Amino acid sequence: MAEITLIEGVTMALARAMEEDPGVVMFGEDVGVNGGVFRATAGLHDKFGDERVIDTPLAEVMIAGMSVGMASQGIKPVAEAQFCGFTMPMIDHIMCHAGRLRNRTRGRMSCPMVLRFPSGGGIHAPEHHSESPEALFAHMPGVRVVIPSSPSRAYGLMLAAIRDPDPVIFMEPKRIYRWQKEEVADDGEELPMDVCYTLRDGNDITLVTWGSMVKETLQAADQLEQQGLSVEVIDVATVSPLDMDTIIESVERTGRCVIIQEAPKHCGVASEIAAGLADAGIWHLHAPVKRVCGYDVVMPLYRNEMKYMPSVRRIVDAAKEILEVS
Amino acid sequence: MAEITLIEGVTMALARAMEEDPGVVMFGEDVGVNGGVFRATAGLHDKFGDERVIDTPLAEVMIAGMSVGMASQGIKPVAEAQFCGFTMPMIDHIMCHAGRLRNRTRGRMSCPMVLRFPSGGGIHAPEHHSESPEALFAHMPGVRVVIPSSPSRAYGLMLAAIRDPDPVIFMEPKRIYRWQKEEVADDGEELPMDVCYTLRDGNDITLVTWGSMVKETLQAADQLEQQGLSVEVIDVATVSPLDMDTIIESVERTGRCVIIQEAPKHCGVASEIAAGLADAGIWHLHAPVKRVCGYDVVMPLYRNEMKYMPSVRRIVDAAKEILEVS
Amino acid sequence: MAHTAAAFKVDYFQFLKPDGKLVEDQQVPALARDFDRLTELYKLMVLTRTFDKKAVALQRTGKLGTYASSLGHEAAHVAIGAAMKEEDCFAPMYREYGAQFYRGVKMSEVLLYWGGDERGSDFSGPKHDFAWCVPIATQCLHAAGAALAYKLKKEDRVAVTVVGDGGSSKGDFLEAINAGSAWKLPLVLVIVNNQWAISVPRKKQNTAATLAQKGIAGGLPSIQVDGNDLIACLWAMDKAVSAARQGKGSFVIEMITYRLSDHTTADDARRYRPGDEVDEAWDREPLKRLKAYLVDQGAWDEQQDEELLGECKKWVQQAADEYLEMIENDPQPVTAMFDYMFAELPQDLIEQRTYAQEYAEDGGHH
């Protein structure tokens, strides 16, 4: 069993899915010979050839629109947007068609496609390469939104996404593409797309996050535990549909919750989680629900990008603030 | 002083703005001779001619992208998307450029444009004519999102939007375009775009809403008041930036809050408001914060559309549920 | 060094003149003599027009929502349907009923759709055809995707899509042309140029001589035909579909016709369109000329025509009855808005569905 990185987990799942289903094709800019600008599709072109690993013209509306067309006719496109910022032109086809085809036709048609792309900041990339648009997709009915944060979850959730009979937005946290290695068996086992993953158990406070922020959140948990606290850490992983039950169950025990999100704060996924707690979780809260988020500004160019993102200190401070409330 | 409807308030403000600033132009499909499919630009073509009331080719990406270009070069486009569903192709230019031009260039350029469109359901329109996408725009840094719900607010906020030096998304709740008449003076007075509007004072519960749902919310408030309750009703009107202070101040008094939203629930603006209460408002809450929202499904075709939308009964029941909590 | 890197032209074809006579100055395709096929299609054109009238009447009496008429487009639409095989894929815009009827979509389904009931899009006709597409021109990319799917699966199938003169300005259509070129897709892109996009006239879309020439952007063969001439439309479609099927790639056809009706029943074209323009357009309309030709050739007569009209009215009435019966006695329950969102309903939607059932009485159809 190999020790692999998150991006290698993606690649391993893609290869596996292509092997088990001849209808699965890769579809996007530079996914072919080049193997993707991050090498997520590396090796697939060699193995599966031009007709299954398809370099497209440079046109995101086309990539999304044709994926809808292909998906409806028995091909399973795994479309790639080269970077998060370039999914914006795709929103029309995702919102108006991918998430609606089944509903529109009362089940006569469906749209089993995956749109995958590297998301988030922190790798010194140019403008529009560092956004975290999960909240936009999560607000759209009819599409699932998945964000793995470990090699094994990348593998298991990607398999689930490709096998799913409905459209899945699969966001890859590029800052942690190569952060951690993990032993992952290429056993074809998928992971469920409707549960949160509890990474660490604790009783004093619940930290909820997803994507790259799992890194800082675990570091913050370490610091808090060094101070004698017991910290629960939940990786949401599937932001739509969202498993509020796991989060509420945790907050029932801890009474305190900080939600950590890289995206801008206003109308983000963190707000949805906090809103869920303000409703079903309220009787268990001992303190305000804090959100530690990106600011409501344009993601800065790379020299200041890490100042935009929630730091370990910001997380720890927010946690301490609500731990002081008795 | 004339008694006018909400849409007439829009038209009156457009005419006024065009008179006071020769750089203001209308830009969109059918806005010219036809005066817009809802007649929002009626009369403007006659008065201001082809060069200021501009029918465009049928291309939303173009309308948004050219508006950005015009706005950066001394013209103030008031762009129209014919219906809410057709703003999706515009998101790319709004998110990637309109909201960023000033920031990108450290203030060297700016993007004073308005994107206005009829929003929401309830008028028996075809598919894609009945969406409420405010949460998508509210999540984007650098753009304001405004939704008036009365003739006077339509007039005052539209003037503010056009005069604002930055981009404004102006959503017109089409279901109440002609619901109520109000005396509105064409006095050129704008309204602030950073405050909530308290429509009714009360002490037992706060109902928070915006757009067309103001109608059902006021009716629900009537019913609750008939039962001897004192109900505060807040029209958010400007969902980004959001004036949480007014809402929190109200909930400090009432201890109870229901938020009513036509859009799907998941990651909507209602969630942002509830999250704000879960943080800064938590000590004042006597009960869970309830959200009465559209379901997380595709807006149904018109025969079932009113079943999708929050009904007066759903609002009243939610209010009663949290009023029972002591 | 200067040389011509590439040269192109767009040819225009008309075989049947407005007066019902064949053009004299050129070879007319063999199908002009295929009276069986022509009368069959003539019948469908008459049915389509009869249906159209009924639908407008239903809307006017409050029994149907907004409806997009196909008045004047019958030759173009029927030709599109007639050139396709069942296994081909059609990605329509929203008014190509003639094509859809040919392919097996039921009239009652069209009514259900405009009557605000999703079941209208669960076609009896080809299960793989796309439903009506409201976001203009997006359907062109769905057709391109379908065409690529067939090519990858080595199936002998063609995707056909339609866009309007207005929609031809949209990036989706232009990207579909480019995709057709990039992959040599079995894709036929038809522009039904009816001169108006709601109130915006053709000349405001752009100042180019033709819309067909947009195909040249991708190097696609691109032609114009008289869209009121069934023979020209069908000849062009046959040619394009068979070229696509033979692996020769994509094709653009501009069919020049005229929208004789308002844009939809929600529109009032008198606000922006001169009446005499419409009157003149009636002289060129497609049914009259095809009938004149068939009668002239002895393939049809007045009595048959009257009988046909009577039958069409009967069928249309049946469809209307079916539709009205369904929405009155078998309306979709509130749960129907949940049940097709996903193959398997997620937990949060199960809960919302249960809650919605409690409020099933609220917000009835108004």
Place this chain on the structure above:
Amino acid sequence: MAHTAAAFKVDYFQFLKPDGKLVEDQQVPALARDFDRLTELYKLMVLTRTFDKKAVALQRTGKLGTYASSLGHEAAHVAIGAAMKEEDCFAPMYREYGAQFYRGVKMSEVLLYWGGDERGSDFSGPKHDFAWCVPIATQCLHAAGAALAYKLKKEDRVAVTVVGDGGSSKGDFLEAINAGSAWKLPLVLVIVNNQWAISVPRKKQNTAATLAQKGIAGGLPSIQVDGNDLIACLWAMDKAVSAARQGKGSFVIEMITYRLSDHTTADDARRYRPGDEVDEAWDREPLKRLKAYLVDQGAWDEQQDEELLGECKKWVQQAADEYLEMIENDPQPVTAMFDYMFAELPQDLIEQRTYAQEYAEDGGHH
């Protein structure tokens, strides 16, 4: 009736051959004899290449972020800048430094931008020029909007935009062509076809003979030129810009060149591109041939060339020093990410700004 509705062609122009000789078979434009202009532009081409080398070196040594080289594009870029007036508007993609230098953008600003500092886009040059545009082809519609603004304001100004062979597939570019046609905009659309879009070769964008023919979709005059021939590029640009300024509408020019570098410093072109293709392309590169021509005509000599190179290196080093000085000793504070979001900062951002200041030490540049 069949007739040709419209006919088109795309002509190709080259005046200066790779060996530095003028073509013999045709009239060469007068500017081929304007040695003052040509040497001025040659100097800028050399400066651009010198800058490029330095920027790549800075990136390789960790002092600059990802950088998009302009190696091989110098003739195309410099010609674009040289044909414009100051009051015209340039909407670049991301590597047209030659054009920008001509217009007054400073080399240190280019470095600041790729160094991850927004101040690089606060150009010293024309304040109305658009900044670099990362979302491919979106700049084409900004240029079209600018052109419409000038037209509405009756200003004598032209908007010029550039897109790549890859970007020419995108709807934004195609809609901009259509807009140029619809309003007869003072708009020049340049396709700098360098044969590659990262790893995707020109032939995968589409199978058409030229990219220029996309302009035919809007009926725009559309030509191809040798993009390594400064004279051809400048002649075409002069012609297009002056036509636009005279109210004759929009123009499409495809400049055929070659990307001699990796796509950006983040790319390794050896993964997908045959080395001999690159070697051959070096034979056609733009600097060598212009220099040979100027030397041949007695307008330039080796000694001048050496001096020029020395000066260019000096200027480039100064720019690099300025850049490094600024990012080291005058970095943007954390508050800078708030201060340009709106003309007036809303309350919630004022609060976030204050909070951000408390954490100003965190997340330093890493």
